Each structure stands twice: as structure tokens, then as C-alpha cells.
Amino acid sequence: MEPETFTRLELNLPQTSLFEKPVPRTPSEWFALKFADAVNRFGCPFLEMRQSSVDGFLKITPVSINPDFFAAMLGGDSGLGHSVVYYESEMQFYYFEPLQNLYRPTTPEKLQNYYRAMMLRCAQELNGETDKLNLFQEFRSDRISKAVVNRAKSILAASPDFFSATSPHNRIRGQELHERLARKFVEELLCAESGQVLYLADAYAHFTKLVREKNLDVIKRSDFKGLVVPLIQEQFGVRLRNDLVVDERVGIRGWKNVKLQTGPT
Amino acid sequence: MTDTPYTRRLDQIQEARKRFNESEWRLSFLRAIEPEQPKQPDPNQLLEWNQKLLRGLN
Numbered sequence: 001m002e003p004e005t006f007t008r009l010e011l012n013l014p015q016t017s018l019f020e021k022p023v024p025r026t027p028s029e030w031f032a033l034k035f036a037d038a039v040n041r042f043g044c045p046f047l048e049m050r051q052s053s054v055d056g057f058l059k060i061t062p063v064s065i066n067p068d069f070f071a072a073m074l075g076g077d078s079g080l081g082h083s084v085v086y087y088e089s090e091m092q093f094y095y096f097e098p099l100q101n102l103y104r105p106t107t108p109e110k111l112q113n114y115y116r117a118m119m120l121r122c123a124q125e126l127n128g129e130t131d132k133l134n135l136f137q138e139f140r141s142d143r144i145s146k147a148v149v150n151r152a153k154s155i156l157a158a159s160p161d162f163f164s165a166t167s168p169h170n171r172i173r174g175q176e177l178h179e180r181l182a183r184k185f186v187e188e189l190l191c192a193e194s195g196q197v198l199y200l201a202d203a204y205a206h207f208t209k210l211v212r213e214k215n216l217d218v219i220k221r222s223d224f225k226g227l228v229v230p231l232i233q234e235q236f237g238v239r240l241r242n243d244l245v246v247d248e249r250v251g252i253r254g255w256k257n258v259k260l261q262t263g264p265t
Numbered sequence: 266m267t268d269t270p271y272t273r274r275l276d277q278i279q280e281a282r283k284r285f286n287e288s289e290w291r292l293s294f295l296r297a298i299e300p301e302q303p304k305q306p307d308p309n310q311l312l313e314w315n316q317k318l319l320r321g322l323n
Contacts, residue, residue, distance in 0.1 A: 080318065082292070095292070098288070104297075
């Protein structure tokens with residue numbers, strides 16, 4: 001005769017103690033101890049089934065995952081300085097690279113690999129009371145990993161100005177790097193001086209030199225114009241003129257009463 | 266083991282290295298393979314990195 005078994009569905013979270021380091025006893029507790037912020041926001045990582053028999057045996061089976069928790073987990077542990085965002089305007093995931101102090105692009109497939117690795121590590125580190133079949137097989141399937149990463153697109157969505165020129169967040173090779181450099185160019189290398197003229201061609205040549213020094217791609221003159229015209233207007237209150245005269249040539253473009261400081265600033 | 270400034274520093278380096286290795290393990294899944302692997306920081310850099318994280322300045 002089979003021993004009598006009691007079955008119960010549970011949402012388990014670790015017991016906190018001031019005196020002892022908590023030891024995880026279930027998969028939910030294991031993840032909750034590693035990603036406390038995600039638990040606080042999105043709740044318990046798993047729905048778990050506890051089966052205890054009258055002869056003292058216990059089995060914990062994770063039966064269903066909480067995709068919101070795992071999507072938030074992909075956002076990274078702020079305690080380690082990690083951050084992953086989904087930049088909606090480019091439909092691209094970025095992760096923060098602490099060694100370079102900037103965001104770099106990553107792929108949904110790589111995030112799926114990370115999710116599967118965490119799931120496997122949980123299965124390996126927990127004791128024999130945990131039923132590991134779902135952790136190893138079902139929850140690591142392509143179907144579930146894709147669903148988690150898909151959910152992360154909304155949970156980790158960053159606003160369109162997350163990487164803007166005025167934002168504290170830098171990323172590798174983004175369009176805003178030119179905008180940031182253009183802002184620096186206007187603020188630090190230009191000054192107001194009555195009677196002076198800054199020609200568009202000279203400004204573009206100098207900016208291109210700076211771009212090369214920073215190992216960025218050179219942008220077209222029309223793109224440069226699009227970047228600096230509003231910045232110069234904002235900084236010095238002057239508009240781009242199309243009617244300047246140089247050496248009897250007419251229709252030269254530039255700004256009046258603005259000077260390029262080529263020496264040390 | 267006797268508690269001395271030297272053993273305390275060793276403990277701190279060990280703790281910082283553990284955190285650094287955990288951080289690198291997780292990041293390794295997100296990084297593209299580069300021609301050169303990131304360099305391991307020396308103990309002083311490691312302690313500074315850990316202190317920054319603990320103060321929430323990174």
C-alpha cells in the first residue's frame with residue numbers, strides 16, 4: 001500500500017533573519033535570494049507543489065513559472081552594477097558593460113541563454129528534495145525562454161530619450177554620440193565675439209577632425225548642419241546665414257558674431 | 266585564523282573576487298565574443314570596484 005501523501009500548492013519566499021544567512025530550500029527561494037528587487041516588484045518566481053508523506057519524505061516540484069519575475073531578472077542585479085534595457089525605438093536590447101561604463105547591444109538569443117543558464121544553476125545547487133525535471137527540461141525549452149524574453153521587451157522597455165545626448169547613459173556607436181560631441185563643440189569651442197564670422201565649412205572641418213580623434217564615423221555636412229544649427233541658435237541666439245560674402249563670392253553660409261576658438265580653451 | 270589587518274584584507278579581496286566572478290559569469294552570456302578577453306583587475310582595482318558597488322556609485 002502506498003504511504004499517504006499530502007499535496008499543497010505554495011508560493012514560497014525565503015525567511016529573513018537578522019542573525020543567519022538564509023539558505024534556499026526551494027527554487028523560488030533560490031531565485032528570490034539572488035534577485036530580491038524582481039521579487040519585490042513581480043512576486044514569487046514559481047508556483048511550487050509541496051508533497052509530504054506521512055513517513056517524512058518531502059518533495060518540492062516547481063510546476064509553473066512567473067514570466068514577469070524572470071523577465072525582470074533579465075534586467076540585471078543592480079547590486080552588481082548590471083542593467084539590461086530594451087530600447088523600443090530601435091527594437092534592440094542593450095546591457096551595461098561595467099568595464100567600459102557604457103551600454104552595448106545584445107540579442108534576444110543571448111538573453112535566452114542567460115535565462116537557461118540561471119535555471120540550470122538553480123537545479124544544480126538545490127538539494128535532493130527538489131524535483132529538477134521541470135527546471136532542467138520544461139522551463140528551459142525554447143517556447144518558455146522565448147516567452148520570457150518577449151515579456152522582457154515590455155518590462156525592460158526604456159524611454160526614447162534613454163540614450164539621448166543629455167542623458168547620463170552612454171552606449172557604443174549610437175547616433176547621440178555625434179550629438180553629444182556637437183554639443184561639446186558648440187559649448188566649449190565656440191564663443192560670441194562681435195564682428196567675427198564662423199563659416200559653416202570651417203566649423204564642419206573642425207568638427208570632422210574631432211570626430212576622427214574620437215574614432216567615430218564621419219557624418220555628412222548636411223547631418224552636421226542639422227545638429228549644430230539649433231545648438232548655436234540656443235547658445236548664441238544667432239541663425240545660420242546664407243548670404244555671407246567671402247572674397248567676392250556671395251551666398252556663403254555661416255554665423256555672424258560667433259568665433260571658433262582653435263587654441264586651448 | 267588570527268584576525269589581523271592582513272587577513273582582513275585577504276578576506277575582502279576574496280569576497281570582492283567572488284562578486285566579480287559572479288558578475289563576469291552573468292555578463293558572459295550577454296557579451297559578443299571579442300578578439301580579446303576582458304582583463305582581470307588587480308586586487309586594488311577589485312576592492313575599489315566592490316566598494317563602489319556597495320556604496321551604489323557604479
